[in-house]
Amino acid sequence: MFKVLVMDGISDMGIQMLYDAEDVEVDKKSGLSEAELVAIIADYDALMVRSQTKVTENIMAAASKLKVVGRAGVGVDNIDLEAATKRGIVVINAPDGNTIATCELTFAMMMSVARSIPQAYKKTVGGEWDRKTFVGVELRNKTLGILGMGRIGSEVAKRAKVFGMDVIGYDPFLTEERAEKIGVRLGTVNEIAAQADFITVHTPLTNETRHIISRPQFELMKKGVRIVNCARGGIIDEGALVEAIDAGIVAGAAFDVFEEEPPRAEHPFLNNPKIIVTPHLGASTVEAQENVAIDVSEEVLHILRDQPFKNAVNMPPVPPTVLNKLQPYFGLGEHLGQFAGQMTDGAVNEIVVNYSGDLSDVDTTPLTRYIVKGILANQLEGVNIVNAMHLAKTRDVNIVTQKSTASKTFTNLVSVTLKTKNEERTLAGTLLSGYGERIVQIDQYPVDIAPQGNLLLISHNDKPGIIGKVGTLLGSNDVNIATMQVGRKVYGGSAIMVLTTDKQASKDVLDQLIKLPELTNVRELTLE
């Protein structure tokens, strides 16, 4: 039974599939401190949060069973991604579900700041009938500058066009073709600052976007500009904004998000009549909350059940077409890794993976993760496909991927070479239609082995009678041989023998084997 901890009031309707799942037990909690979470998190396989719960390194360190943190929303700045990756915890988000809700709040804020709706409301309910103070501006024929033209920025642009606005967009990843398609002119941050009547930001908060609008940009702005932030606190420099309002440059601002949330009582925005504020409500619609909770619940179930998932934040996304093609090879990749890792002595400093045939025209990075996982699992505990590459990097293991279109014999072939200071070992495998995974080469020897269970990898000198000797010795020690493969290049030269056995040979049996004069090496491998 998997235990899922659902925090932050995530929609009950959205997580219904978790309640319905027979292999899942759901606990709903909210408002827990870091210490309280640390105390209970070891019980859980999955944690689901919105933006309130900070999923810190301390929480991850205590989360011995945790496989996944699901963020029911877009921003993952409340989750320590590095700590999660290090521990092999998948972090997923729900990137699409709250786009429209946030876009619509942005418009509500833009119109509110254009017409001073909150200020007018406050006076009216206070008994004043003030029709002089609140003369606003229209959106029509105004220039809207948008920083960040992703999901939300693009939806804002579309609606702005309908309002008759001229839109300038800035986004390093926005191509001219796409900008043209959505009717947006491309501009730099400073061009937007100089030309816009309204500016709205829709980027994540990163080192590049922190204070992307600050004093130098406010100095370029037209008098009467209005500023909206429904993305993340810190993208716009809060102190510089207040200065620009005081200097008469900015006529009004609307903020849903703050550098520190919730803002302190003395925050300068809270008593400034030109600034309207909401408490991070962008995603707070019934529809958005249901959408994100459904999306994240589906993904959490996939991860808990070891099924493929798509929205991992701490792993590159895998397009469905690529996933469909690669998925059948994941088992082979992991077994090749386990086999190669166990047949190699010493610290691996380079892993060379060559994909040929059917696999040469697809992004094989996800498959490489399975191979690296298999290799490292021999030396390290807690390796999985999330942290495998990270662990390899922290151990200075160089990973080289090569592709070759033609495989002489097989329609697909994956070869793995491990290099250490003293040796270089190669293993190759294929997926045969109707036969499944096969290992077809060990170093220079052609073989045909199903990679599973207990294996004995024996190097020997090719002499008559040696197979019988090994068989007799194992039989007399009650180790039943299930299959046997012998590979050699030339008669009488060095050769290998690969046996699958029904049970593991004991240390004593391995010692007896290596004493046979024809054997040069004996190694026991276990594939899971």
Ligand SMILES: NC(=O)c1ccc[n+]([C@@H]2O[C@H](COP(=O)([O-])OP(=O)(O)OC[C@H]3O[C@@H](n4cnc5c(N)ncnc54)[C@H](O)[C@@H]3O)[C@@H](O)[C@H]2O)c1
């Ligand atoms: N207020 C809320 O409740 C709320 C709700 C949803 C999303 N958000 C926030 O809104 C932001 C945007 O969400 P989205 O779903 O559109 O994300 P998205 O990933 O679709 O779009 C972000 C865009 O920002 C662009 N970008 C990145 N760095 C940039 C830079 N230096 N300059 C300009 N553009 C840059 C990216 O190329 C991308 O196109 C996120 O920070 C998200 O957390 C807030």
Ligand SMILES: O=C(O)[C@H](O)COP(=O)(O)O
């Ligand atoms: O990044 C997001 O998705 C928004 O900031 C929404 O956050 P919330 O889930 O706490 O409303």
